[in-house]
Amino acid sequence: MEPREAFASAGELTGGLGGTGYLADASLATVAWLALRLQRPLLLEGEPGTGKTALAEALAETLDLPLIRLQCYEGIDATQALYDWDFPRQILHLRAVEAVAADQARDVAQIEDQLFDQRFLLARPVLRALRESPAVLLVDEIDRADDEFEAFLLEVLSTWQVTIPELGTVTAATPPVVILTSNRTRELHDALKRRCLYHWIDHPGLARELEIVRSRAPEVSETLAAQVVSAVQTLRQDHDLIKPPGVAETLDWARALHELGSTSLDLETASATLGVAVKYREDSERVRAALDRILTS
Amino acid sequence: MSVPEAATLHAPDAVLLGFARALRASGVAVTADRERTYLEAVAAVGLMDPSGVYWAGQATLCSSPADLERYDQVYAAWFGLERAGTRPRQETSPTLTMAPLEGDQGSGETQEQEEDAVHAQASATEVLRHRDIATLGSAERARLAALFAVLRPRAPRRRAHRPTPAARGVVDARRTLRDQLRRMGEPGPIAWRRRGTRPRRVVLLVDVSGSMSPYADALLRLSHTYAATGLPVEVFTLGTRLTHVTRPLRQRDPERALVACGNSVPDWSGGTRLAQGIKVFLDRWGRRGMARGAVVVVFSDGWEREAPEALGEQMRRLRALAHRVVWVNPHRGKTGYEPVQQGIVAALPHIDDFVAGHSMAAFEELVEVVARA
Numbered sequence: 001m002e003p004r005e006a007f008a009s010a011g012e013l014t015g016g017l018g019g020t021g022y023l024a025d026a027s028l029a030t031v032a033w034l035a036l037r038l039q040r041p042l043l044l045e046g047e048p049g050t051g052k053t054a055l056a057e058a059l060a061e062t063l064d065l066p067l068i069r070l071q072c073y074e075g076i077d078a079t080q081a082l083y084d085w086d087f088p089r090q091i092l093h094l095r096a097v098e099a100v101a102a103d104q105a106r107d108v109a110q111i112e113d114q115l116f117d118q119r120f121l122l123a124r125p126v127l128r129a130l131r132e133s134p135a136v137l138l139v140d141e142i143d144r145a146d147d148e149f150e151a152f153l154l155e156v157l158s159t160w161q162v163t164i165p166e167l168g169t170v171t172a173a174t175p176p177v178v179i180l181t182s183n184r185t186r187e188l189h190d191a192l193k194r195r196c197l198y199h200w201i202d203h204p205g206l207a208r209e210l211e212i213v214r215s216r217a218p219e220v221s222e223t224l225a226a227q228v229v230s231a232v233q234t235l236r237q238d239h240d241l242i243k244p245p246g247v248a249e250t251l252d253w254a255r256a257l258h259e260l261g262s263t264s265l266d267l268e269t270a271s272a273t274l275g276v277a278v279k280y281r282e283d284s285e286r287v288r289a290a291l292d293r294i295l296t297s
Numbered sequence: 298m299s300v301p302e303a304a305t306l307h308a309p310d311a312v313l314l315g316f317a318r319a320l321r322a323s324g325v326a327v328t329a330d331r332e333r334t335y336l337e338a339v340a341a342v343g344l345m346d347p348s349g350v351y352w353a354g355q356a357t358l359c360s361s362p363a364d365l366e367r368y369d370q371v372y373a374a375w376f377g378l379e380r381a382g383t384r385p386r387q388e389t390s391p392t393l394t395m396a397p398l399e400g401d402q403g404s405g406e407t408q409e410q411e412e413d414a415v416h417a418q419a420s421a422t423e424v425l426r427h428r429d430i431a432t433l434g435s436a437e438r439a440r441l442a443a444l445f446a447v448l449r450p451r452a453p454r455r456r457a458h459r460p461t462p463a464a465r466g467v468v469d470a471r472r473t474l475r476d477q478l479r480r481m482g483e484p485g486p487i488a489w490r491r492r493g494t495r496p497r498r499v500v501l502l503v504d505v506s507g508s509m510s511p512y513a514d515a516l517l518r519l520s521h522t523y524a525a526t527g528l529p530v531e532v533f534t535l536g537t538r539l540t541h542v543t544r545p546l547r548q549r550d551p552e553r554a555l556v557a558c559g560n561s562v563p564d565w566s567g568g569t570r571l572a573q574g575i576k577v578f579l580d581r582w583g584r585r586g587m588a589r590g591a592v593v594v595v596f597s598d599g600w601e602r603e604a605p606e607a608l609g610e611q612m613r614r615l616r617a618l619a620h621r622v623v624w625v626n627p628h629r630g631k632t633g634y635e636p637v638q639q640g641i642v643a644a645l646p647h648i649d650d651f652v653a654g655h656s657m658a659a660f661e662e663l664v665e666v667v668a669r670a
Contacts (some may be wrong), residue, residue: 010349038341075457094482115478183585186587198361199355242584
C-alpha cells in the first residue's frame with residue numbers, strides 16, 4: 001500500500017508516531033497527516049529543542065521509509081544537494097581505457113558515453129530522495145542556506161524532478177515526504193512558504209512533557225520526572241531567561257539526576273546540576289536566586 | 298462544521314472562502330492558491346472535525362508566528378467560537394505603556410551657528426546637506442527627501458566560506474580536472490581558487506520615541522535607502538515596543554514605503570524602553586542569527602527612562618554577537634555635546650563607532666562607516 005495512505009486519520013498517525021516514542025499533539029499530528037495526504041512539503045518552525053528534526057525521524061520510522069537528510073549551511077549549492085560527477089574516477093577510467101586499448105582504434109563517442117554513466121554519478125540527498133522515493137526527505141535548517149538555494153529547492157519541490165544534462169530527467173515515481181525545518185534566522189521567501197504547509201511547534205505542556213520524559217527516560221523515577229518537568233515549566237514562564245530550556249534539556253536534567261542516584265529533586269541537587277538545563281551564566285544566576293520558589297511551586 | 302443555523306443557508310465552501318477573505322483583510326497574505334489548498338485540506342480532514350479544520354486552516358493559510366495570532370482572532374470572530382485547539386501561547390512582546398518624555402528635545406541654541414560663512418556661499422543644496430534636520434521647515438524637508446536618492450549604501454563585506462575562481466590562491470583541483478576532462482584528458486592551465494567575499498548583514502534599530510521624533514522621518518528614509526538596495530538589511534523600530542519593518546520598507550518607492558512602515562509601527566513618538574527593545578530584538582531575532590556577525594546600527598539619543606545598567610547589559614550582549622556596533626546619535630553633531638545621558642554612558646563601553654546623525658552630510662559619513670565596518 002502507498003505509505004502516504006497508511007493512516008486513515010490524524011488520530012491513527014498520532015498512534016503510529018507514539019509507537020516510535022514521538023508524542024505528537026493533535027495539532028502537529030493533523031498537520032503532518034495533511035502533509036502526507038495532500039503531498040505537500042511541511043515547514044516546521046519553533047524554538048530549538050522542540051522536536052522539529054525528531055518528527056522527521058519518527059515519521060520515517062512510522063512509515064517504514066528511508067530517511068534522507070540534507071543539512072543546509074551557508075554556501076550550499078546544487079553539487080552538494082543534487083548530484084556531482086566523480087571526477088577522479090572518470091580520469092581513472094580514461095587512463096584505464098588508454099592502457100588497455102592503446103593500439104586498438106576505439107570509438108570516441110562510446111568512451112565519452114561511458115564517462116557519464118550512472119556509476120560515476122554521486123547522488124546527493126535531493127537526487128537520492130527522488131530516485132528512492134517513497135522516502136522521507138529532511139531539509140534541516142533551511143534558513144541557513146542562501147536565497148539562490150531556496151529558489152533551486154522550490155523548483156524541485158514543485159515539479160518533483162531534476163534534469164541531469166548528460167543523463168536525462170529524473171522524476172520521482174511518488175513524491176517523497178518532505179519536512180523542512182527553520183530556526184527563523186532569516187525570513188524564508190514567500191514562494192517557498194506557499195508551497196508548504198506551515199506549523200509552529202511550541203514547547204509542550206506539563207502533562208505532555210511528563211509523558212515524553214516517562215517514555216524517553218523510563219529509568220527515571222516518577223516523582224523525580226514530575227518534579228523536573230514542573231521545574232522546567234516554571235522556568236519557561238520566566239520571560240527574562242535568555243534561553244528557556246527545551247525538551248532535550250528536560251530529558252538531560254532528569255537523566256543526570258537519575259545518574260546521581262536522586263529519586264527526588266531538592267535544593268542541593270538542583271543547584272548542583274542546574275548547568276544541564278540552563279546554559280547561560282546570566283540565566284543560572286537568575287535561576288539560582290529563585291530556585292527555592294521554583295522548586296516549591 | 299459546528300456553525301449555528303444562521304450559516305446553514307450558505308454552502309460550506311462559501312463559509313470557508315469567506316473566512317479566508319476575512320483573514321486576508323486582517324493582513325495575512327492569503328493568495329488564491331493558498332485558499333485552494335485550504336479547501337483541499339479541510340476536505341481531507343472533514344468538516345465534522347472542528348479542531349482538524351482549525352489546524353488545517355492554520356497550516357495552509359499562515360506562514361509566520363505573527364500570522365498565528367491574527368488567525369486566532371479572525372477564527373474566533375468568523376466562526377463565533379473560541380479556538381478549537383488549545384494552545385497557550387506565551388505573550389512574546391509585552392506592550393508597555395509609559396508617559397512620553399517631557400522636555401529636552403535638543404535645545405535649539407547652537408544649531409544656527411552651523412551655517413558659517415563657507416556654507417552661506419555654497420549652493421542651497423550644499424547648505425541643506427549640513428543643516429540639522431530638526432531645524433528644517435517642511436519645504437526644506439521635501440527637498441532633503443530627494444537627496445536620499447543620491448545616497449549609495451554599500452554593505453560591508455566579509456570572508457565567505459565558499460571559494461571562488463581567482464588568479465591566485467590554492468589549486469582548484471576540481472575545476473582543473475573538469476577543464477582537462479573537457480579536452481578529453483589533455484593537460485592544460487591550472488585553475489586557482491580562493492575564498493571570496495559576501496555582504497555582511499546590516500541591522501538598523503531606529504528609535505522612534507518622542508525625543509527622536511524630529512529625526513524619525515529622515516532616519517526611516519535612510520533605512521529605506523538601505524532596505525531598497527536588496528542588500529541583506531533588516532530594520533526595526535524601537536519605542537515602547539519593537540517592530541520589524543523590513544518588509545514595508547523593501548518597496549522601491551520611498552513615499553509608499555514610509556506610509557506602509559508608518560501603518561505597521563504602533564508606537565510613534567511615545568516613550569522609550571531602549572534596554573527592553575534591544576532585549577526583545579536579541580531574544581527573538583538577534584541570538585537566533587540575525588545579529589551574529591552583522592553590523593548593528595542603533596539610531597538613538599540614549600534617553601533611557603529605566604535603569605541604565607539594564608541598557609549596558611543588553612548592549613554587552615549585542616556586542617558579543619555582532620561584528621560591529623555603531624551608535625548614531627543626532628545630538629552628537631552639535632557643538633558642545635557631551636555624552637552624559639545615563640543611557641549613553643552605560644552603552645558607550647560596548648560601542649565600536651559613535652557617530653553623528655543629524656544632517657545629510659552626517660548620513661553620508663555613516664554610510665562610509667558602515668561600508669568599511
